[in-house]
Amino acid sequence: MAATVVTVDRDQKPGIGPILLGHWVTLTNLLKTVFGRQASTIQFPEEKRPHSPRYRGIHLLTVREDGSPKCVACYMCATVCPAECIYIESGERPEKTIEKYPTRFEIDLLRCVYCGFCVDACPEEAIFMSRENDLVGTSRAELIIDRDRLIDRGKLVEHGPGYRPADHDVRRPVRIAALERLEKEHGIVPGMPKR
């Protein structure tokens, strides 16, 4: 197998030209940032980048009118999940029209690859993704979030809802407990996805 060999002439001196060129780039960026207000960096976490309305961030579960999870524990999300990060245990509800609901619903956010397949697979629009992406915790166990935290995500949801593929043919409005609480308690209305 013939390989292409690149010969580098180590004896050639580059001179001062490239150094000055580098300084010039730095200087123009400095001037742009200080006077032109065109900074490439942002003041995270106070300031956050806008994300696409279809951004796939941390999951959230939607609820029915009575506040119970919309999920019927069909295991479609757990079945399709390529990272196997969704754990569900199902139980029986007394209402004969619904029958089944998740007694446990846990997502291991460290294992999740944020592919959004669970949202695609859900027959009930029970699981969405938010645009939340700063995942911080002090232990691994803390980042396995359970059913109640997925329903009521508190201030974690400030970024607004993200990936929701069936948006265009939603017949019934979907209640997102976390967003409602956010508005009631903190007066924050995150931007809904624009279409």
Next chain:
Amino acid sequence: MPKCTIDGKEIEVPPGTTVIEAAARHGIEVPHFCWHPDLPVDGNCRMCLVEIEKMPKLQIACNTMVTEGMVVQTKSPKAAEAHRTTLELLLINHPIDCPVCDQAGECYLQDNYMEHGLHDAKVEVEDKVRKRKVVDLGPIMLDAERCVLCTRCMRFEREVTGTNSFQLVNRGDHTSISTFENRPITHGYAGNLADVCPVGALLSHDFRFKMRVWFLKSHESVCPGCSTGCNVFVDERDGEVQRLRPRRNVDVNRSWMCDLGRASYKEIGLTSRVSGARVKGAAAWDGVAVAAALDTVAAKVKEAGSATAFLATPQGTNEDLFAFRALAEAVGGTLDFRVGDPQAKLRVRSDDVLLRDDRNPNTQGCLDQGLGRAGVAAILEACAAGRVRALVLQGPELLRVPEAVEALARVPFVAVMATHEGPELDRAHCVLPAAAWAEVEGTFTNYERRVQRLRPAVPAPGDALPRWELAAGLLDRLGQPLPAASARELFALVARAVPDYAGLDYRALGSQGRALTPAEDGPAAGAEAGA
């Protein structure tokens, strides 16, 4: 032998075979709901319509006998159109609640829709006829909306159990299946109703909402509940047995199994399993490694020599029994297996379907290997007289017998292989952790001398080992190792030692087992095989 052509394939079948059977036997699946290989033909679902040459209309494959020169098309445009139409009619009032239905994944409606339907529904969910849902019938949950009115459950109750619990009520679109006054199912074969139901109308209460079936892995095995030895599938996920399902074997259990056997999986995953060895110290139990416990037992057995007694268990596989017998013969002690005369009940039926009075799966195996020797009474007598210096039990049955307690207390060393913790284990001096039936490779011999294979479905808890490995460990320490390192090799030794098993190996047993010549009836049957 009439010859016919099905989908261009020349097929020769015995006279009296129906088209659906002939097709199934040659790998051609005709879609169906009401036909079941072990139930009488009813022909009501109209799903299995096929085109037969020289017949003006489509015929149902389940109730048309194959005749000489018959040419059948199961996939012709006319037949396919009939399948699609039938399915569309069946689905008119189906609630399509697959997400919450436990049948999803093994549902004939789902499978047939994906294969033959794929039509758009013309009836909105709101316009469907509503029927009763979530009716608790004891071991079974009834959902009348999902029913396709195939009457398999009615035929099962009529032909197999003779209980006739179900009946169709109302007419037209409102026809639904029901028991009289919603009375619960009380017979001991209710689990089969969930199995025969092709859709999610009858579902098992025990398995309800437990697991979606596509997560399960099935392992072929044999039920350990009684001497009938029903063939089963052990359905497991991540090392946890979720349910047992009957596996069809026309010669043993057809497609059925009893509810007692079905529930026998529950004891496998219990937290009260013995997962480590322990030896009784000066005051209390000391947990030790299995190897250390085996050292202790081997030393005691060696010391006692022919003053050792061995008691095998009919819960063990043939491989377990063979290794245990080899151990008893190496030491030269007395040997038996009978606690409570299982051999007397071996062929006694408990009911008219499957269950037998002998609740041990392998009593016949014990008899075949000639383990009924000294007699338990003689062993207990020797214990009471202080002539037994060490007692090795393959199962804890004897420790549970109240009359034996006093005699056992006089034995200086009792070792027991146990699967489950229990107060009786305190009567032993050494407990060895044994693997349960779903965790081992092996064979059982049922009441009519059919040798059938078990396959390991789940891992044994902790340090638990198959009983034959424990016996082999003891034999190693006694300086007489077994010339076998696996259950498969051990079975070859069994086949060589027991004349009737000659020529058998795991390959010959296959998935349906191999029937030997039946032993003559009577409690004394068993003295025939010595070796």
